[in-house]
Amino acid sequence: MTDANQAIDNEVKSNDVVLFMKGTPQFPMCGFSSQVVQILDYLGVPYKGINVLEDESIRQGVKDYSNWPTVPQLYVKGEFVGGCDIAREMFQAGELQQLLADKGIAAKQSA
């Protein structure tokens, strides 16, 4: 494993919900990242946002880690859930809420 791969692996396994994104949850720098932030904030799920723009090795590394070509990338309990399109589709279908519940991750509100 490369250092970046190890660092990413460590983040997704030590945090229940991790979002690799452009910018920060407070200041998303990309519309796709912003959409996933809005979903997670709406659900009231605690998550760790990791700004890939701050570290080129993470920016590339996270794409290799999941075999997924784009950012944002959402991970729940160490498992890659998807990018913006899948997160939105799952949210709209109620599947994201179900996945979080199944994994024992409490949302602050039940919408």
Place this chain on the structure above:
Amino acid sequence: MAMDARDIERLIKEGIPDARVEIRDLAGDGDHYAATVTSATFKGKSRVQQHQMVYSALQGRMGGALHALALTTVAAEN
């Protein structure tokens, strides 16, 4: 750094021969597209796997030449 919608459709069909591909140019700038891809080969696969199949057909262009492709995949019945 833009791609023609016809090139996107062609690449996807080369990679997934039975695919039905609908592409919309969201911003009219040749850089922000939405695609719906329907294929029987998606059956039994997770959304992540389905999207990976489309990205694979695009041969590394996703995230590069193709900045924004909002993707929806549908498993065809047959």
